[in-house]
Amino acid sequence: xxxxxxxxxxxxxxxxxxxxxxxxxxxxxxxxxxxxxxxxxxxxxxxxxxxxxxxxxxxxxxxxxxxxxxxxxxxxxxxxxxxxxxxxxxxxxxxxxxxxxxxxxxxxxxxxxxxxxxxxxxxxxxxxxxxxxxxxxxxxxxxxxxxxxxxxxxxxxxxxxxxxxxxxxxxxxxxxxxxxxx
Amino acid sequence: xxxxxxxxxxxxxxxxxxxxxxxxxxxxxxxxxxxxxxxxxxxxxxxxxxxxxxxxxxxxxxxxxxxxxxxxxxxxxxxxxxxxxxxxxxxxxxxxxxxxxxxxxxxxxxxxxxxxxxxxxxxxxxxxxxxxxxxxxxxxxxxxxxxxxxxxxxxxxxxxxxxxxxxxxxxxxxxxxxxxxxxxxxxxxxxxxxxxxxxxxxxxxxxxxxxxxxxxxxxxxxxxxxxxxxxxxxxxxxxxxxxxxxxxxxxxxxxxxxxxxxxxxxxxxxxxxxxxxxxxxxxxxxxxxxxxxxxxxxxxxxxxxxxxxxxxxxxxxxxxxxx
Numbered sequence: 001x002x003x004x005x006x007x008x009x010x011x012x013x014x015x016x017x018x019x020x021x022x023x024x025x026x027x028x029x030x031x032x033x034x035x036x037x038x039x040x041x042x043x044x045x046x047x048x049x050x051x052x053x054x055x056x057x058x059x060x061x062x063x064x065x066x067x068x069x070x071x072x073x074x075x076x077x078x079x080x081x082x083x084x085x086x087x088x089x090x091x092x093x094x095x096x097x098x099x100x101x102x103x104x105x106x107x108x109x110x111x112x113x114x115x116x117x118x119x120x121x122x123x124x125x126x127x128x129x130x131x132x133x134x135x136x137x138x139x140x141x142x143x144x145x146x147x148x149x150x151x152x153x154x155x156x157x158x159x160x161x162x163x164x165x166x167x168x169x170x171x172x173x174x175x176x177x178x179x180x181x182x
Numbered sequence: 183x184x185x186x187x188x189x190x191x192x193x194x195x196x197x198x199x200x201x202x203x204x205x206x207x208x209x210x211x212x213x214x215x216x217x218x219x220x221x222x223x224x225x226x227x228x229x230x231x232x233x234x235x236x237x238x239x240x241x242x243x244x245x246x247x248x249x250x251x252x253x254x255x256x257x258x259x260x261x262x263x264x265x266x267x268x269x270x271x272x273x274x275x276x277x278x279x280x281x282x283x284x285x286x287x288x289x290x291x292x293x294x295x296x297x298x299x300x301x302x303x304x305x306x307x308x309x310x311x312x313x314x315x316x317x318x319x320x321x322x323x324x325x326x327x328x329x330x331x332x333x334x335x336x337x338x339x340x341x342x343x344x345x346x347x348x349x350x351x352x353x354x355x356x357x358x359x360x361x362x363x364x365x366x367x368x369x370x371x372x373x374x375x376x377x378x379x380x381x382x383x384x385x386x387x388x389x390x391x392x393x394x395x396x397x398x399x400x401x402x403x404x405x406x407x408x409x410x411x412x413x414x415x416x417x418x419x420x421x422x423x424x425x426x427x428x429x430x431x432x433x434x435x436x437x438x439x440x441x442x443x444x445x446x447x448x449x450x451x452x453x454x455x456x457x458x459x460x461x462x463x464x465x466x467x468x469x470x471x472x473x474x475x476x477x478x479x480x481x482x483x484x485x486x487x488x489x490x491x492x493x494x495x496x497x498x499x500x501x502x503x504x505x
Contacts, residue, residue: 037197047186050187053187073284075274076270076276093273095267095271096265096266099282099363101203104365105364106502107203107501116270172365
């Protein structure tokens with residue numbers, strides 16, 4: 001067993017993503033996400049000047065930041081850092097004050113109809129059982145990768161060494177852990 | 183056409199989150215307004231009594247702590263109505279999270295009540311004390327009341343300072359609550375803390391001016407209100423200058439407040455109706471020794487409420503998704 005602290009991350013290969021939304025449906029099925037809500041979503045971005053256009057498809061979700069403002073703003077300790085730096089919400093402690101939603105620069109959280117605030121968990125219940133998150137498991141183009149950045153041999157570490165990765169809005173200072181390969 | 187195009191198709195449509203945040207409705211600005219008002223009603227009578235060196239004379243000032251506690255209760259009711267998991271409200275008081283302004287606030291609220299009650303008890307006249315004692319006697323609460331009044335009288339000076347400290351904490355926290363959320367661009371400023379405190383002081387003074395005060399008290403409260411309005415105007419100027427000279431996200435906040443969707447409400451309700459007009463009216467009443475018209479403090483109160491509504495709406499509508 002490694003002594004280093006685990007740091008879970010996700011890497012999205014935007015060149016392989018075809019925006020099929022299988023990740024969104026897999027997440028909804030796996031996590032019983034209610035109708036009208038999503039824990040992960042697709043962004044399709046087209047930029048340039050015709051006919052020289054570039055498209056980027058991004059499967060986005062909570063960035064499980066290393067400096068999460070949602071955890072800092074939570075008045076009850078419901079939002080917390082769990083195994084591998086995953087940001088989770090303890091439903092039993094959540095009052096539904098929505099401070100975490102307002103403080104998330106990625107708007108990755110939503111108020112669950114049951115009252116508590118809900119978000120992506122990196123499918124920690126599956127990871128603990130040795131499986132991959134549902135969205136990664138189901139991706140037909142294998143554009144989603146999940147792993148531990150503290151392990152140099154992990155899929156995500158190797159990808160980020162060999163290719164250029166970016167995070168969304170690094171200027172927020174939240175140190176997000178979902179990377180996008182351009 | 184040399185401009186490169188950028189088209190973004192957003193695949194997320196979460197209720198209350200998209201297309202822009204609408205998680206907080208009227209309950210939050212009403213609470214922030216009432217919290218500020220309650221802070222002003224704790225601080226101002228305490229300052230006046232410390233300056234006078236003697237108990238306050240008019241009933242309005244003596245009862246101000248009770249009004250403060252009442253308004254705070256209304257505010258907390260609004261906060262409670264906003265919670266989407268109401269059964270878990272007790273969770274606020276099973277934790278203290280030092281990085282969370284909301285956690286600080288919930289504990290400050292718990293401090294404000296005993297301070298307000300003791301301050302209010304100490305300010306009661308002997309006749310009022312007798313009536314209260316007779317009424318509470320029906321519920322076997324005479325002994326606790328006698329103890330509390332004894333405590334309130336013996337600690338009067340400490341309580342006055344405690345009221346100023348708790349009031350300042352309460353007033354500042356309502357602004358820091360929003361200001362700490364840098365994800366919402368129009369809230370991303372440290373000025374919101376002192377701005378909301380100043381607005382709380384000014385609205386607190388305005389509410390007192392609507393009640394019956396004696397001549398010298400009215401004079402002091404009016405001067406205090408005018409000073410708070412000037413301070414609030416300066417803080418709004420600092421807020422806007424900070425946004426205008428900041429990065430592109432701050433400039434977006436500047437645009438939103440000054441000329442964007444909330445520009446009209448900001449200038450018309452907050453700056454002109456809530457600050458400039460009452461300041462001019464107060465100056466005229468003061469210089470010409472005219473009797474005060476009730477409209478002046480009413481405008482200050484309207485402006486204080488509008489400040490919270492406008493800032494809350496502008497903040498929720500601004501985020502990094504625009505960049």
